[in-house]
Amino acid sequence: MTTETNPAVQFTPERLVKAQEIIARYPAGKQKSALLPLLHLLQEQEGWTSPEGMDYVARMLDIQPIEVYEVATFYTMYHINPVGKHVIEYCRTGPCCLMGGEEVYDHLKQRLGIDTGQTTVDGQFTLKEVECLAACGMGPVFQVREKYYMHLTNERVDEIIDELSK
Amino acid sequence: MATKILTEHINVPGIETFDVYRKQGGYTAVEKALKTMTPEAIVEEVKKAGVRGRGGAGFPMGMKWSFLAKPEGVPRYLVCNADESEPGTFKDHYLMKNIPHLLIEGMIVSSFALGANKSFIYVRGELMYVINILEKAIAEAKAKGFLGKNILGTGYDLELVVQPGGGAYICGEETALLESLEGKRGNPRNKPPFPAVKGLYQSPTVVNNVESIATAAWIVNNGGDAYAAVGIGRSTGTKLISASGHIRKPGVYEIELGLPVEDFLYADEWCGGIRPGHKFKALVAGGSSVPILPANLALTLANGEKRLMSYESLSDGGFATGTMLGSGGFIVFDETSCIVRNTWNFSRFYHHESCGQCSPCREGTGWMEKVLHRIEYGHGHQQDIDLLVDVAKKIEGNTICPLGDAAAWPVASAIRHFRDEFQWHIDNPSEATKPGAVYKGEMALV
Amino acid sequence: MIDLRLLSRTTIYMEDVKPQLLKVTIDGIEVEVEPGTTILQAARKIGPEVAPPAMCYYQPLKASGGKCRACLVRVAAGSAKDPRPMPKLVASCLTAVQDGMIVENTTNPQVIDARNGIVEFLLLNHPLDCPVCDQAGECDLQNFAFDHGKVTTRYEEERRTFEKQDIGPYIQLHMTRCILCYRCVFTADQITNKRVHGVLGRGDASEIGTYIEKAIDNDFSGNVIDVCPVGALTDKTYRFKNRVWFSKPVDAHRDCPTCSGNVTLWYRGEDVIRVTARKNEWNEVTEFICNTCRFEKKKTSDWTIEGPTKISRSSVISANKYRADTVKPAFGQRLAAAEYKAIHDERDTSQLGIQQLAPERFAKVLPSALDPEP
16 A cells, blocks of 8 residues: 555544445445535535545545546535635626626735635635535625625625624 | 416525425425336426426436437436536525425436436535535435335435535536546536446436426426426426626526527516616627627527527527527626726636636636637737637537537637627727726617 | 367257358448457458448447447447438447448548548647657557548647656556547456556546556566557657667567567567557557567567568558558549449358449448438
């Protein structure tokens, strides 16, 4: 084995149970289907999909680590680099821009003092630009973890940042 | 009062719970289907209904079902495509969030009709909170005996699995979705073989959109003929339209197909007209990938008749003067919108979402975005417009999956109908790049 | 020596399930093939003049093909039963032949136009550093561009670049040149037991890589060099040592415990400067070889020499490959010349039923060529 494994990354007991439940959903021998859900679980726990974490998932599913890296780098939801405590993912696609998204996002960047792809120095916020979040009628929109924030205005953005900063 | 097939009860308080949904007549289709109908009879009703795939392609659902191969001893799968990611489209999000049991009921009768014992709902990963809603609803249905082993004592078993995506528009393409569901990169497969023969785990598979599957419950209850009686011509039934952009009332509306575009746009029951003080400039009628139309062509056909919200009427005139119903993402632009900027925005979307597997799409989408970017930011060349048309043409039809077409059409159509605006950007870079600058030349505003 | 068991088995096969051969016409030339044959394979059977180019398809590798779109052709008639044309151009490497199918390859301007486009797309982010590239002279992309490309580019943006990367002691990855054909990934999947490299990222940011720096470390890793259609994966033991047209390929073998030991030695003067697997006329490896044979046996005394290698038609070593007067005449000229020749081979007429089409049939075959779509 050339792969170096870091035993430090492990699911918590509750997540381990959840992971086993997920793997059991698929027909025998098709456990690779659990890869995307397990990467979400990993990210929920670790904040990002670290190489060590991905190797751990690969061992759990009995697949090669490269199969995990290929997947994690294809899908935009997985953070392959460390991120801040709150990741704000704002929609930059047409309909949100029609609803004034560009101004609101400019305000958001100013408020946080960072640009897209950056993390605030205190490690609280990471800003990511994403494509359509399927909430076009309620734009502009951003997402923080599972929560959607819709009908954004500059004032609303300030409120949300205040709330998350607490 | 217009017929509501999917959203009649959507505003009933507590409809997301099993009990309330049941009280409103929910799950009667499961009882009827499993206890009194054969799978073939259900397929027949869906065929009679003439319901067309609501994900965008508009392929008749009954026909898709009848193509499913049925070799002995091989499992068959139904996979619901809830990867809704087409810009301008948010109807499945709305439906699943508000009335999850409708989709589950549809999944049960559809799975029974197709002979599937394990079915999947592939939801885009961003909608994790909707996944939680669906999983809760599935647990409720299972506790009440509508899912699991020996459903309602009929001997039919069904497991429903909700699968999260990882953030990739391309997984809305059915074979990319299946790859993703198998834990791989979302690269669309070469076809044939089609999923009906070799789909999930190389087994026969049907992939249907959320809205399509949700209609199955109503069709079982009321019959295919009753469904076909709604709508117009070959555009039967109702359609969920996601309305966004510069209108007074953005949101999701269930309309009977055949409603005039003008009524949908201006009547208070639906979009309520353009936002006050502004004029109608352009429309994307079916999600970002369909051709954009200027206001006059959006409302009327080339022959002067009213354009209707139907597959046929929206595509009337081909790509010269028509567009497509697509997934029903109705994006309205008023006169403050810059078509060049929006085309660049859409082009950036397709560039970002191209899987990168085949060369025309991988390289062409990025090229188009870069050319559009330089036009928008005042560095366009005279030959750029023709270059864009040519690149779009070289992508269209030459790729593994329809994403290539979806990337090419918005660019080609924007130039077809708004060429002067592109030209203005190239000729007047200093003026066009001022904040909020919009082409004010001759055009048909309504 | 003839293996009698094999012979008798073949005989039974021939008698019992002799497959019905399918007739397909490609660029006006008819050929008979077995069911399941793809258009590309049928065309190759006719010969190099009508064989579509293939940048990603690689016959020895399962699941390859469909990605580069270089082999697009027009199907003017789907089959004898259903003679409707196919609505779009199809990838000939994946589309199975039907009986009575009529295919237009270089006789259709739409196909030529699409291929021009594919060359342009593939070169968009390609560095065009052929003068310093080890692959030059035996590069599929170079050949494809020569046959189907234009002299100029319309792309003026910055090209995508990557740092060069060593993946192990023998192989260098120069991702900037890669056209993402996936061949090296399939190779690792199919002939080694553990794949450590793959396609990372998405869209035009996709790259071949190992993610965290790893050596591709197994006995057969060197084969990724041979399957690479461009100079993205190169042999570090051969780097900058030579131009391929100065070398002399010789077939040789050795008794190897790991692989067949059948290789091609590349000589410059008296020195073996490179060892590769043997390739067929389509530039495809016929037998994969091990790293010991490839990288560590560079003395003539290591080998039993068989004789000069038959030069592949796509090799620059074949005489006058890039002479200006070998540039194919324009479509119209070729159509006028209709230089299709019947091949009369008395030994093999049933399998290779190539015959000249009557002129009226020929016209029927090429409706879109004579009357281009608006």
